[in-house]
Every structure is written in structure tokens, then in C-alpha cells.
Amino acid sequence: MGYIKTIGLLLVWPIFYLCAQAPIEYRNLDGVNDPKRWGPSECETSVSTRKAWDQPVVRMHIPVDYHGGEKAYPIGWPRMYLNLKPEEQGWQDYDRLEFQLYTESSRSELPKRPLNFHLYNKQGQKKLISITSATVGKCITFTLNISDIGVAGEITKLGFNINESDYADKDMVDFHIGGFRLARATVAQVTELKPAAPAIFCDNRVLPIEVVVEGPPEKLTHGIPLQLKCDKHIALTKTLPVIRGRQTLYMPLSDAKIEPGKYTLIAFPEEPTLRKEATITITSSPWE
Amino acid sequence: MKLFQLIICTITLTSVAMGDALIFDFGPKESPLRKGAIHITKNGGEHAAWNKTDDLKSHKNEIVKEWIENKSRGKKMPPAVYQNELTCDHVASSQPQSLKLNVPPGPYDVILLCGRSGKRTSQVWDINVTDGSAKATATFAGGYELRKLQFETTATEKGIELQFTTRSRWLVNAIIVIPEADRKSAQTKLIDPIMKECFMLPPEEMTKWKERPRPCTLPEPKWTEKQRKDGVAVFSRPWNAPVWPAHFPQQHELDAPVRAFASQNEYEPLTFTLHSLKDFSNISVNIEELLNTAGGRKFTISESNIDLRFVRYMKVRPNYSTYNTYYRAPDVLMPWKPQSLMKGENLRLWITIKTGTSQPAGIYNGNVSVTADNTSISIPISLRVLPISLQKDQSLVYGQYYRHPLDKIVSAPDEFSRAWWQHKARTEHVDMREHGMNTVVLGLGGYWKNERWNYYFDQLQHKIDLYRSVGFDKPIVCHFPCGSLYRKYMKAGMGSHLSLIKMPPDEFFTELTDMVQTIKNEARRRQWPEILYYPVDEPSTAPISVEFMTRTMASIKKVPGVRTYVTADPEHEQFAPMRPYIDVWCCQPFSLGRKAVLADMKKRGVKYWCYPNHISGENDHTTTIGARMTYGFGLWESGYRALVPWIYQYSNGDPWNNLDSSTQEFFNRTADDGSPIPVTLWEADREGIDDHRYIFTLQNAIDRARETGQKEAADKAQSTLNTIFNAIEVQPKYKNDGLWEAGSFDAWRWTIAEQILALQKLN
Known part of the structure; x- marks a missing residue:
């Protein structure tokens, strides 16, 4: 049995087809x-x-x-x-x-x-x-x-x-x-990102997000930056604590007034090589 | 006053455990006696006397613990129930009786064990026992259920006198009498072990089983000062997301709004959960009418349209036929009753509201009052009623496999039992209708005698009359005596999944055609709905099985105008020879994709149905998200035309014990009066059907909008449906993984409702 250290190739793709990988x-x-x-x-x-x-x-x-x-x-x-x-x-x-x-x-x-x-x-x-x-x-x-x-x-x-x-x-x-x-x-990365709830009410307290996070625990202590964006408008940015593996995160929504619409959820919004995106629908609230 | 036959008793009372608790073990003289118990026969015993003995009967069953080989299934199976010395025998009667127990004066707890008669399945036992002030009752059917009746009493100088009355027959297996002073020690040292043995499994079986609770991965939330002071926290999550018994809530769920929306004439669940931070001895809940006072007017949803239940945690297996692993899971929706709650446990309240046919639109508000010992909490709830009248796709079939209560009436031994089965059948049919069903699977019995086949047409007629009386109107999947015909020729059974099948002679197939022709003639004569002919369940893909099925279906199809039904997956290539003779393919998953299903239905006129057992009973009873998906958005995407799962209710062994017998219980349960007790999965099915109704209502609205030239609005609404359609992660079986989060379903439903309202406004 042997250990092999390999540096993965960094591939640059159009922003909406990101397949970049950490080492x-x-x-x-x-x-x-x-x-x-x-x-x-x-x-x-x-x-x-x-x-x-x-x-x-x-x-x-x-x-x-x-x-x-x-x-x-x-x-x-x-x-x-x-x-x-x-x-x-x-x-x-x-x-x-x-x-x-x-x-x-x-x-x-x-x-x-x-x-x-x-x-x-x-x-x-x-x-x-x-x-x-x-x-x-x-x-x-x-x-x-x-x-x-x-x-x-x-x-x-x-x-x-x-x-x-x-x-x-x-x-x-x-x-x-x-x-x-x-x-x-060898560094923190998100390999899968999707809204666990592809549709939520605009007055929901949280947005559930399903992610698969890779990386050694010591590299995950800073959390993962996430952004919620509607067209060009950034509705919310949060860094959420994560662990290694598949998990559901809950992005608190109470800090922002979220209007109904189609949103993009982005992990690592400022790091093109690690960026991942998913779409979510936010509906109006029947009780407002 | 009747004279009591006096039996001179010895003064010394036998103790069986700590303190002076006594166990009276009822049964014939020769039946096994619990160690340390006092034997009571129909003639009485030491320290116990009946007032009269002429109508008393006693009976014992064998205590069987060995697993027996089932040839048809090819494996060993445990006994239906595990009897022990206390449960295997009993004394019974159809007449009122008094029983005097000679115990020293003082306060006592009295526990009676009643059931496990092992006798005819159609007998409904009805037990009423009282000491003159306190009383306990139980009514249940068949030979396996065991009930515990309990009350507090005070013995006088004459002891304890119990009166038994019944509307059919009563029985008693054991009575345990515990002096109040010994209650605590007797509970842990005597009662708990006996109850575990009687209501779960005997100790030697129990050692093979491991409890593996679902781990709680959530951190303990930060409790508010009020929650700590009250000792209880209220939290809310979507009703289709399970609440596990001792799990923490999520932080964001605490004090989350309890709310829902519904259209007119719709059922809608609202739930919230109490998480206790200390022990409570008594929790009571009260809910009043909901009010809508917007616009200066007052509209209500009255209490009669509000059903209050709680979620009972049952010990379940991970899957219906596995052994040796169990855990507590949310399952049965019991009618609300005040109860205790231990620290760290969850108590989920389940409210189902039925809106009226012309319920005025608006937001209806109300409060649920919870009293937990000395703490009072008020939980606001709200329901928005939409001015929408939902339409249902009448071409879809929603059915249930069903063990028909009317089959029990023929052999029921008394009038009460017959009436009980009749009531059970009626209330279950109404329940099925109210949950969106429009057919049931039925069966036609028959036997060979006097050189001809004799059929139970009248029995099937009764069932079809009931079916019609609740408005069912879809084809009836009907099995008929194909197996008996096979046995006539082959002197043996076909075996489960045709495991024992041998090819019968040609005469079998000729006679099968004649059989179907006879049934068809009678069905036409009686003006029955269409029968789908169902000769064999779940044939295997073995060559002999396929050959037999092909010839069988071909024989049936020789009768003009009849349609055949098979429970088999058409994706299995081995079934190819059967294809020309199958009209309705019913398979467990949505196995063929939408395109293939729609194309084949169009080309050949066949129908694709589904029996989604994976979200019905063949799981740990918590697949509520998968169930809603299967019945709603999943069915819509699949192109399939029907859902007919196994089964509305099935009990193997004691219906309240999932660990006994070869399989655990399926689906709905039965109350003492014979009416149904729903489970969370059943409610999930209805909500899925409602999701589909919203989709269908919008599709119709889109069609109307296009017809009236409102293209833009129609396109916008269609775009909403397309978004939802494309968001479905298509699976053959929607069960646990790869599903939307529970709350998404209502959000999608709301986007559909918004479009319905928008199009309604234009019109």
C-alpha cells in the first residue's frame, strides 16, 4: 500500500460549468x-x-x-x-x-x-x-x-x-x-451544492442547503462563504460553519428582506476556481 | 342479589414478587401456570371466586416459540404471537360475571391482561370491567391482540369485587393486583418485565434484538428563559418531516409559526411539537374554532371540522420483514388524550382541518391551549383558505389492497361481532374516499363441488354495493379462484411468486377461460363495474413462471372484452412473452420512464399502474416525504395512471406489536369501535393527491385561458408548471433519498395556487 500525492489539474471553464478542483x-x-x-x-x-x-x-x-x-x-x-x-x-x-x-x-x-x-x-x-x-x-x-x-x-x-x-x-x-x-x-471545497428546498416562502426563517464539503477538518474551521443573488442584486451573504461530507446547512434569512423571485445560490462567490452555483425559487407568502 | 359460591380460602396469601403483589393466572386446570401465580379456573381458585360458573369457558393455546418452515415462501417463520403462561390461557364468557378476589383491605392497582385467545378471527371481544366505580373497557377483534386494562381500586373486608359485562364475549388471561404502597417497586421489578414479555417479545427472543435509535445529530438549541421556566419548548416543522422521539429541534424551528393554507372542501394538516425540558405528569390540550374576522365579518371553522390527534411512537423494524433491529419511530395518529411526557421526549400534536365547500376565503386564526401540569401555553395557529375549488383528474385510479371486513361477517359468532365488522367496513370505505381513493382490490371466492364451480357472487355483491355507496367508480382489480383451479388439477399449490409452479395440462387453461366467461356473464347480469382479472400475484421471472403466466393470460383474453391485470415489472425482459396478453401492468416502481409509458399506452392501449409498497408499509413508517412525492408530483411526472399499494391495513400477530410475527404491521389501525385510526403515511398519501389536484386544476385553468385568448397569462402559468416539473429529480421509487426538503412541497403548491388565482381573476 502506498500513498501518492497528486496535484490535480486546475481547469478553467465558463463560470456556469465549473469543474475546478482543489488539490x-x-x-x-x-x-x-x-x-x-x-x-x-x-x-x-x-x-x-x-x-x-x-x-x-x-x-x-x-x-x-x-x-x-x-x-x-x-x-x-x-x-x-x-x-x-x-x-x-x-x-x-x-x-x-x-x-x-x-x-x-x-x-x-x-x-x-x-x-x-x-x-x-x-x-x-x-x-x-x-x-x-x-x-x-x-x-x-x-x-x-x-x-x-x-x-x-x-x-x-x-x-x-x-x-x-x-x-x-x-x-x-x-x-x-x-x-x-x-x-x-487538501483544501476546503464544495463538490456538490444544491438547495435542499428548491422552493421556499419568502418569510421562511432559513434556506436549507445541501452540500458536500471536502477537505481536512483544520481547513474547514473558517466555514464556507455563501451568497444569495437575484439577477445582479446580492440579497444575502453568509459564512456558515461546515463539517466534512454531506450535510444540510441552514442559511438564516431573517437578516434580509427577501422578495419573491428566482435566485442563484453561490458557494465561494469570490473564488472562481472553487465557485459552485444552484438555482432556487422564492415564492410569496400565503400568510402576508 | 346473586348468591356467591363461597370457597374457603387459606389465610396465607402467596406473594410473587416484592411486597404483596398477586398474580392471578386464568385458564383450564391443565394449562401452564406462571411461577408464583395463583391458578384461577372457570370454577375459581384460591383467593378468587366467581359468582356463577355455568357459562364460563376456559381455553388454553400451545406455547409455541419455534420458527416453522414455510414451504411456499421457502424460509422459516416465527409464530404469529409468542404466548407465555399468562397469555396462553384464559377464562371467557358471553354473560355478565362477578369475580371476587380475596385480598387484604386497602388501596390497590388492578391490571388485567385480556386477549390472545388464538380462536376464530371473526370474534370481536368486548370487555367491560368495573369495581363499581372505576372501570376499564376494551373492544378488539381476533385471536392475537392483547390488551392491558388498568384502574385503581380499594379492597374492603370482602376483598375486591370485579364485574365483567360484555356485548359479545369477554375474556381474562391474568389479573395483577398491587398494593398501593408497593406500586413503585412492583412497577420496575414485576410489571415492566411482564409487560415487555407480553407486549414485545419473550426474554430469549428479545436478546436477539437490538434497539438502534435513530441518532440525533442536532446540537441542543439555546433555550429561552421562558422555555426553561415552562419546562417545555414548542417547535414547528413541515408536517411531512418526521419528528423523532427524543431528538432536539433545530434552533430555527423553535416557536416557528404553525400555519397552512387550503382550498375549499380540502383537508389540511397543521402540526407542532412539545419538547419537554422536564417530566410532566399530565398534558392536556384544547383547541377551539378558528376565526376569520377580516373585513368586519365573522367566519368560522368549527370544532367539528377540526380533528386533534397526537403522533404515537411505535417500535418499528427498519423494514417490514427484517429481524433483530428496532427503534422508536413516529407512526400512528391516535385520538388526543391527556398524557404524561418525560424529559427530553417529543409530543407531536397533529391537527387536521376540513374546510367547507364554500368556505369564505381569508386567514383563519385560532389558539391551541396546552396545559402541562402547572404550566399553560397558548400556541397560535393560522390557516389561509383560498377561493379555489380543486378539480381531480377523474382518469386516475387511486386504490388500495384491502382485507375486507365483510368477509368476517359470515363466520362472526354473535350479533355484536357482525355489527362491528359491518361498521368497520363502512367507516373504512368512507375513510378511503375522504383520502382520495376511488377503488379497492377485491376478490371472488369459489370452490369446486358437484362437478361444477360455485362462486360467492353474493358476497362480492355486498362489497360492490358498499364500494358504490361511497362513490367509488373505477375498475375493480379482482382475484378469482385461479389457484383453486390449479389445485384441482395439480393437487398442490402454486407457491408464493409461483415458486412451486408446474405446468398444468391444457384442460386447466380451457377451464380457466370458461371460469372467466362465467364470471363475466354474472358481472354483466349484476351490472357490476368493470372487473380487471387478476389470476396470480407477483409471478417470478423464472421461465416456467413466465410460460404459465403467458398461457394463463392468453386463456383469459379468449373471453371477449375482458382486461387482465398483473403485478410485475414490465422492464424485466423475461416477461416479454406475456406482453400481448396484459392490459394493465402494475409494478412497484415507476420503472419505465415517462416517455416510454406514454408512448406504449398510446400505441397499444395498455395501462401502467404502480403499487408503491416502498412508501406504504415496506419501510419503517417514516417515509412521509417519499409518500407525498409518489402520490403527487412524482405521479404527475411519471405518466402512470394509478396507485394501488399493498395495503390499507394488514396485521400479522398483535396489531400493536411490530416485532412479533414474520412481518410488522402495515398502515392504518383500528379503534375499539371498528373505525380507522390513521397513520402519518396515510395522511401523506392524501396530501400528495391534493398536490396533484392543484396541478390538474391549474392545467384546466391554463386550457381555459388559452381558449379565451389569454395567452400571456396562460404562458406564465405554464412556465410555473414547467419550473416545478424540471425541478423533480426523477426516481423510480421516491422513498428517502434525493427528495425535496419537506417544506418545498407547500411552496411549490403555493406557486401553483397563485397562478390558479391569477387565472381565475382574469375570468
Whole structure:
């Protein structure tokens, strides 16, 4: 296992298509890319010929068979699991888990739920995610906010499965999965910004905002600057305290007289490379 | 005065726990006896005597704790209820009775356990017990529910005398008598463990379960001096955002206005919550009429149109069929009654207002008076009534799967029970109508005898009469004896999801066609609404299942003019062979996107319906935001034509215990008189339907505006609808994640209402 420090490229885009990123640190989970570590059922694992960020890749080969598998459940759930070693745990200091996925199949298109990814804690609580973006012939990067896992304690086990019932009998599918790594921003940044309430009354006490914040805790102590703007008029500016991960912030509105209209909510309004925007509708009040 | 049969008792009273508390365990002689309890049979026992014994019956059930394999479902299941020595047996009667308990004179608490008869499901038990001044009552149906009746009494030199009366049958399983002086220690050492064992799970089962309360991630707010002095803080959040039992409110929610708006002839909820900063022994609440005095006139919303309830926290599973994890969650909307409140706990009041058909527009104000021990608080509430008469899209179907109470009448053993089931059926239908429903799923029973099929047409007629009497007018999804027909040929069941299916001979399919033809003929003769033929529920995608379903549906379609209904996801490619024979696809998610659904409905005339169980019962009962979305904006976006979830009410085991049995309870509950007790999810469904009514009303107003040449106003209103439409994060299942914050729904509804009012003004 090694640590790699990488400086992310700063990309300059038109202001309403911002994809700029703060510098990112990665921690590769090299051992997770070893097919021998994965315990398959109703499928086979091997070393893939592909690479993911120069890392090895596991090939999960699944011949869909409605008549094979477990006697009680012939249309079953081909799956593989891996137990994380202690040195592969400790994800709470990171912002995201990432890996790459490339799919090959006898089908031209995958079903709506092509592949499930699961994460387990020691008590067996699990988070199940359907990787709906898997596409035949395409390599995708799967990203998961650590704060979205929603399972208490350390992640100790990973798994992948398909539902054979989502596929046709005799389909073949190969998932090439690798490059498992944890990522964290080295400065504070907002990677997702949206109004939790896309419409509110103008006499609401607060504006709920959903954000995903990345960055080490010491860089988050100053909070995140937010601005509410209607056309060119700045209605309100506030700096709100944040923690790492996904959260709902409540921007107090009582300091300003907010008129009904379409507003833009902006995070880091003065920092073009970190700026994020979202739209919100503020309606009149039925009780005024 | 009746003479009492005297039984000479020993002087020594047996104690079973701390102090002199006594447990009387009722049942036959041979039934298991609780350790330390006194056995009371229908002939009496030590320290207890009946006034007469001729009508008394006693009964015991086996105490079953093992999980048994269910072949159809392919897994082991726990017993419906866990009996113990106290609950497994009882003494019962249909006649008044007196019971004398020989206890030393003095004040006592008396606790009776009544229920778990294990007998016929159609029996309605009606228990009235009194000591001559205090009394307790309970009325409930079936063999699994257990009730605790309690009151304070004073024993004289003759002991305690209890009178039992009933309108049907009464029963008693156990009586616990606690001297007042021992109340506190008996509560923790005796009563609490017994109640936990009886009303939750036996200790050995309970060890497998872990309580995992929803963590409170909110910091403690800054309380004002008044809140500290009062010992209680009032806070308000949108009604569809859950309030967890012991969570702090958000700072901005404290003393937030309690307000709503509604159109004419609409139900609207208003809620607020008391968060207690100390223990209260008695909280009482009073609400009077709401007044609108604007413009010098006085209009009211009277108390009869204001329904006051509180949100009861139930122990729930995270999902209906999981085990070993539970937590307290907001669930049932109980009729208000004064109650205590412990420090740190929340008590959410739920007010539902019904505006009149021609309710004058304006803001109606009122106050809710709360008395918490010696503290009095007044909470202002306001409701703006809009001069809007909402229209409903009559092409949409809103139904419910439904366990019909009228099925119980046939086997009900007495007049009271029959009347109770009748009342239950009627009040539930009215309740469904008032919540926007326009159909129910029904079933036609039948059996093979004397070389022919015999059908319960009259029973279905009664149900259709009731259906019509409340104004339901949509097609009726109806299952019929396809399973019995299969068994006739195959001498076995089909299994859950056709798990045990084998292909029957061709004669089965021929006879199936004949069966459907017979039913259709009778339906026409009786002038029934359209029946949608529903032979099998949730077939699997296994090849044999699909082949069977294809042939089954094809056989049904041989009868001209009938339509078929299936609960299956059309997105599964495996179901492709069935497609030509399915008229109504009903699937759990909005699985096909809007474009595909609208195109296919237009091209082939099929209908796409949805049974959104994920926001009905198959969750922890808190998916209120997802429920409102599903029924309102989500349904609008989806293009689907109906919502028919499973189920209006379903109980497995004790209806007030979500931890027993193989699944937890679904949805609405039942009051002692048989009328429905709603749950928060049910109210969320209605509000979603109302959201859709606002959308439909505006769409009609836009059409009218265009017809009268008011293009600019029409375009502006359409732009509002487009904004909302585009703000929907489309999902196949709206449940917990990716949803608008609770308050957004009312804000969007208001933007629609504004446009309706604007277009109304122009006209």
C-alpha cells in the first residue's frame, strides 16, 4: 500500500460549468485489486488485462445461468466479497472512495440495474449501491462520498453482485474493476451544492442547503462563504460553519428582506476556481 | 342479589414478587401456570371466586416459540404471537360475571391482561370491567391482540369485587393486583418485565434484538428563559418531516409559526411539537374554532371540522420483514388524550382541518391551549383558505389492497361481532374516499363441488354495493379462484411468486377461460363495474413462471372484452412473452420512464399502474416525504395512471406489536369501535393527491385561458408548471433519498395556487 500525492489539474471553464478542483491526495488500496482476495460465488475472478490508473484490475466473469447455481435459487445472485485488512480501513480521514469499472458483455446494452456494490461494517450493517452508470464498452469512474455510506464504524468488507433476474439466461458479462483508492481534498471545497428546498416562502426563517464539503477538518474551521443573488442584486451573504461530507446547512434569512423571485445560490462567490452555483425559487407568502 | 359460591380460602396469601403483589393466572386446570401465580379456573381458585360458573369457558393455546418452515415462501417463520403462561390461557364468557378476589383491605392497582385467545378471527371481544366505580373497557377483534386494562381500586373486608359485562364475549388471561404502597417497586421489578414479555417479545427472543435509535445529530438549541421556566419548548416543522422521539429541534424551528393554507372542501394538516425540558405528569390540550374576522365579518371553522390527534411512537423494524433491529419511530395518529411526557421526549400534536365547500376565503386564526401540569401555553395557529375549488383528474385510479371486513361477517359468532365488522367496513370505505381513493382490490371466492364451480357472487355483491355507496367508480382489480383451479388439477399449490409452479395440462387453461366467461356473464347480469382479472400475484421471472403466466393470460383474453391485470415489472425482459396478453401492468416502481409509458399506452392501449409498497408499509413508517412525492408530483411526472399499494391495513400477530410475527404491521389501525385510526403515511398519501389536484386544476385553468385568448397569462402559468416539473429529480421509487426538503412541497403548491388565482381573476 502506498500513498501518492497528486496535484490535480486546475481547469478553467465558463463560470456556469465549473469543474475546478482543489488539490487531491490519494491513498491506493492496492490489495483490493488482487483477484485472489475476492471470494466469488456463481462467477469467476481473475487478473484483468486492463489497468485502472496504472493499478491492477480484477475481472469478474459472470455467465448468467437460470438453471445452475444454488438449488433453491437457480436464478440467483452471482457475487464476490472481500474482507478488508486493518491497514485498508480507516476511511474516515478521506472524502471519497473511487474505482474504475469497465464492462464487456454479450448484450449490447446492460439492464437498468447492471451491478450492485456493497459495503459492510463489522456488525453486518450494509450500504448497497446500484452502479447504474455501468455501460458496455466504456470505462467509468465510480465515486462514493464517504459521508454517504451511512454505516456506523469502519468499513470491513466489500462486495459486488448482479441479480440474474435482471439479465437474460445465457448472457455473459465481465466487469473489470480496479484502481481502488481513497481520495481527499487538501483544501476546503464544495463538490456538490444544491438547495435542499428548491422552493421556499419568502418569510421562511432559513434556506436549507445541501452540500458536500471536502477537505481536512483544520481547513474547514473558517466555514464556507455563501451568497444569495437575484439577477445582479446580492440579497444575502453568509459564512456558515461546515463539517466534512454531506450535510444540510441552514442559511438564516431573517437578516434580509427577501422578495419573491428566482435566485442563484453561490458557494465561494469570490473564488472562481472553487465557485459552485444552484438555482432556487422564492415564492410569496400565503400568510402576508 | 346473586348468591356467591363461597370457597374457603387459606389465610396465607402467596406473594410473587416484592411486597404483596398477586398474580392471578386464568385458564383450564391443565394449562401452564406462571411461577408464583395463583391458578384461577372457570370454577375459581384460591383467593378468587366467581359468582356463577355455568357459562364460563376456559381455553388454553400451545406455547409455541419455534420458527416453522414455510414451504411456499421457502424460509422459516416465527409464530404469529409468542404466548407465555399468562397469555396462553384464559377464562371467557358471553354473560355478565362477578369475580371476587380475596385480598387484604386497602388501596390497590388492578391490571388485567385480556386477549390472545388464538380462536376464530371473526370474534370481536368486548370487555367491560368495573369495581363499581372505576372501570376499564376494551373492544378488539381476533385471536392475537392483547390488551392491558388498568384502574385503581380499594379492597374492603370482602376483598375486591370485579364485574365483567360484555356485548359479545369477554375474556381474562391474568389479573395483577398491587398494593398501593408497593406500586413503585412492583412497577420496575414485576410489571415492566411482564409487560415487555407480553407486549414485545419473550426474554430469549428479545436478546436477539437490538434497539438502534435513530441518532440525533442536532446540537441542543439555546433555550429561552421562558422555555426553561415552562419546562417545555414548542417547535414547528413541515408536517411531512418526521419528528423523532427524543431528538432536539433545530434552533430555527423553535416557536416557528404553525400555519397552512387550503382550498375549499380540502383537508389540511397543521402540526407542532412539545419538547419537554422536564417530566410532566399530565398534558392536556384544547383547541377551539378558528376565526376569520377580516373585513368586519365573522367566519368560522368549527370544532367539528377540526380533528386533534397526537403522533404515537411505535417500535418499528427498519423494514417490514427484517429481524433483530428496532427503534422508536413516529407512526400512528391516535385520538388526543391527556398524557404524561418525560424529559427530553417529543409530543407531536397533529391537527387536521376540513374546510367547507364554500368556505369564505381569508386567514383563519385560532389558539391551541396546552396545559402541562402547572404550566399553560397558548400556541397560535393560522390557516389561509383560498377561493379555489380543486378539480381531480377523474382518469386516475387511486386504490388500495384491502382485507375486507365483510368477509368476517359470515363466520362472526354473535350479533355484536357482525355489527362491528359491518361498521368497520363502512367507516373504512368512507375513510378511503375522504383520502382520495376511488377503488379497492377485491376478490371472488369459489370452490369446486358437484362437478361444477360455485362462486360467492353474493358476497362480492355486498362489497360492490358498499364500494358504490361511497362513490367509488373505477375498475375493480379482482382475484378469482385461479389457484383453486390449479389445485384441482395439480393437487398442490402454486407457491408464493409461483415458486412451486408446474405446468398444468391444457384442460386447466380451457377451464380457466370458461371460469372467466362465467364470471363475466354474472358481472354483466349484476351490472357490476368493470372487473380487471387478476389470476396470480407477483409471478417470478423464472421461465416456467413466465410460460404459465403467458398461457394463463392468453386463456383469459379468449373471453371477449375482458382486461387482465398483473403485478410485475414490465422492464424485466423475461416477461416479454406475456406482453400481448396484459392490459394493465402494475409494478412497484415507476420503472419505465415517462416517455416510454406514454408512448406504449398510446400505441397499444395498455395501462401502467404502480403499487408503491416502498412508501406504504415496506419501510419503517417514516417515509412521509417519499409518500407525498409518489402520490403527487412524482405521479404527475411519471405518466402512470394509478396507485394501488399493498395495503390499507394488514396485521400479522398483535396489531400493536411490530416485532412479533414474520412481518410488522402495515398502515392504518383500528379503534375499539371498528373505525380507522390513521397513520402519518396515510395522511401523506392524501396530501400528495391534493398536490396533484392543484396541478390538474391549474392545467384546466391554463386550457381555459388559452381558449379565451389569454395567452400571456396562460404562458406564465405554464412556465410555473414547467419550473416545478424540471425541478423533480426523477426516481423510480421516491422513498428517502434525493427528495425535496419537506417544506418545498407547500411552496411549490403555493406557486401553483397563485397562478390558479391569477387565472381565475382574469375570468
